[in-house]
Amino acid sequence: MLEARLKDRVGTLELEVSLKLPARSYTVMLGPSGAGKSHTLKLLAGLRRPRLAEIKLEGREISHLPPEQRSIVYLPQKNTLFPHLDVKGNVLFPFRARRLETPQDFVEEVAETLHISHLWERGVKHLSGGEAQRVALARAICARPKVLLLDEPLSSLDFHLKCELVEFLKLLPSRFGLSVLHVTHDPWEASFLAENLLLLEEGKIIFEGPFAAFLKDAPGVLGRRFRSFFRRFFAQEEAFR
Amino acid sequence: MRPFLTLTLFLATLAFFLVLYPLVAIFLDLTGEKIWLTLKDVEVWQSLRVSFAAATCAALLGAVLGVPVSYLLARGHLPRREIFESLLNIPIVIPHVAVGILLLNVLNHNAFLGRLFAPLGIHFVDTFWGLVAAMCFVSFSYVVSAALMGFSAVSEDLELAARTLGASPWYVFRKVTGPLIFPYLMRGFILAVARGVSEMGAILILAYYPKTASILLYERFENYGLSQVEAITALIVCVSLFLFAILTYFTRRAGEHA
Numbered sequence: 001m002l003e004a005r006l007k008d009r010v011g012t013l014e015l016e017v018s019l020k021l022p023a024r025s026y027t028v029m030l031g032p033s034g035a036g037k038s039h040t041l042k043l044l045a046g047l048r049r050p051r052l053a054e055i056k057l058e059g060r061e062i063s064h065l066p067p068e069q070r071s072i073v074y075l076p077q078k079n080t081l082f083p084h085l086d087v088k089g090n091v092l093f094p095f096r097a098r099r100l101e102t103p104q105d106f107v108e109e110v111a112e113t114l115h116i117s118h119l120w121e122r123g124v125k126h127l128s129g130g131e132a133q134r135v136a137l138a139r140a141i142c143a144r145p146k147v148l149l150l151d152e153p154l155s156s157l158d159f160h161l162k163c164e165l166v167e168f169l170k171l172l173p174s175r176f177g178l179s180v181l182h183v184t185h186d187p188w189e190a191s192f193l194a195e196n197l198l199l200l201e202e203g204k205i206i207f208e209g210p211f212a213a214f215l216k217d218a219p220g221v222l223g224r225r226f227r228s229f230f231r232r233f234f235a236q237e238e239a240f241r
Numbered sequence: 242m243r244p245f246l247t248l249t250l251f252l253a254t255l256a257f258f259l260v261l262y263p264l265v266a267i268f269l270d271l272t273g274e275k276i277w278l279t280l281k282d283v284e285v286w287q288s289l290r291v292s293f294a295a296a297t298c299a300a301l302l303g304a305v306l307g308v309p310v311s312y313l314l315a316r317g318h319l320p321r322r323e324i325f326e327s328l329l330n331i332p333i334v335i336p337h338v339a340v341g342i343l344l345l346n347v348l349n350h351n352a353f354l355g356r357l358f359a360p361l362g363i364h365f366v367d368t369f370w371g372l373v374a375a376m377c378f379v380s381f382s383y384v385v386s387a388a389l390m391g392f393s394a395v396s397e398d399l400e401l402a403a404r405t406l407g408a409s410p411w412y413v414f415r416k417v418t419g420p421l422i423f424p425y426l427m428r429g430f431i432l433a434v435a436r437g438v439s440e441m442g443a444i445l446i447l448a449y450y451p452k453t454a455s456i457l458l459y460e461r462f463e464n465y466g467l468s469q470v471e472a473i474t475a476l477i478v479c480v481s482l483f484l485f486a487i488l489t490y491f492t493r494r495a496g497e498h499a
Binding site for chain 1: 399404
């Protein structure tokens with residue numbers, strides 16, 4: 001379980017966020033561009049110094065710890081892989097950075113789960129968008145985090161690859177025992193992935209709860225807009241049955 | 242379209258001609274005897290050694306000081322970053338004889354910096370260290386600019402992601418940022434060495450001795466005239482082009498692997 005209370009200023013935006021990520025859960029933070037989603041992730045990972053941060057991971061205060069000691073991995077939206085390393089070098093990076101011996105069984109399990117075993121020796125410049133994201137996920141999992149922060153991981157993929165990667169993302173909490181916080185402005189992603197949903201508007205969380213509750217009771221103009229999208233989306237899904 | 246293309250081609254050809262013709266022309270008047278005498282001239286080889294040794298030391302010193310400065314500028318989120326960048330480019334805009342006078346003013350035996358380094362056995366007036374100081378001052382901006390370009394080309398997100406994967410800032414620099422900016426650094430280093438080798442104005446004031454290739458050329462030209470320095474000039478051009486071709490080749494290769 002991760003509990004956080006964050007306050008910061010980003011340009012003209014006053015960010016004030018309180019959130020909870022249950023253990024082994026998939027939470028989607030939905031919000032328009034400029035709402036402070038990516039900044040929130042960076043604050044949680046310790047990559048920016050906020051005005052106020054209270055972050056508890058499994059009951060332990062971690063806001064004073066540097067990023068490498070937080071057990072929180074951040075996957076940026078773009079430039080996810082180290083371009084000078086091959087797939088193997090990228091995936092094993094967390095072990096080498098911590099000078100740990102590579103647990104072969106675990107690495108093989110991760111590689112098989114994410115279907116990247118056949119890419120092992122390949123340079124990252126020769127990967128497709130979907131392959132690159134799967135390698136980035138494998139690398140993140142190899143850091144054995146308790147929380148994985150994904151910054152719009154599907155935004156650069158076409159529809160076909162999005163559908164493929166969504167299946168891998170769904171697996172993460174149960175298979176590797178971590179909590180995922182997935183930031184996006186795309187309600188389609190939220191509809192497929194969110195067990196819990198956070199709605200962020202102008203630096204404030206205006207809804208926090210299970211996805212089902214959001215469908216019934218999404219607050220504000222932004223909430224109504226998303227709800228209207230989901231109503232039409234699911235209505236069309238009904239039509240296919 | 243055609244007149245535009247013709248004019249562009251003409252101007253491009255003219256540009257190449259202006260750069261290459263003087264380089265080629267110096268070889269046209271050479272005789273075998275002149276070349277042989279120059280190749281046997283110990284002072285010429287000595288001056289080339291001094292030039293490249295001092296310029297390399299200056300570029301290395303520039304890199305040691307310039308990389309942290311560039312890192313701060315690129316990643317420090319400094320307010321008014323452009324002011325700091327402009328300050329670092331000052332050596333480029335000051336006339337080089339003036340640079341020599343500025344440096345002589347602070348590095349002579351009685352000046353603060355001169356006295357500070359004296360107990361370490363480092364003196365600047367008419368010494369090798371004077372050459373290094375003068376060359377470093379005039380070439381420093383090249384290293385900083387190249388490193389800054391490198392840091393700007395490497396996404397900060399890569400470094401941030403690496404930190405959360407368990408890497409310390411130093412490990413991130415060694416294994417992520419460093420390899421990615423290396424080709425840029427090498428480019429800056431080559432430019433800095435080239436700038437150092439070609440420096441004369443500041444050296445003339447601060448450290449006439451040991452003689453660099455530029456100083457030797459100037460001195461021989463003053464004493465014996467144009468016909469006596471053609472072979473030396475041709476040799477210096479050849480050695481410079483050869484060394485820079487090698488360095489550029491290895492930089493390219495490093496860039497391809499990065």
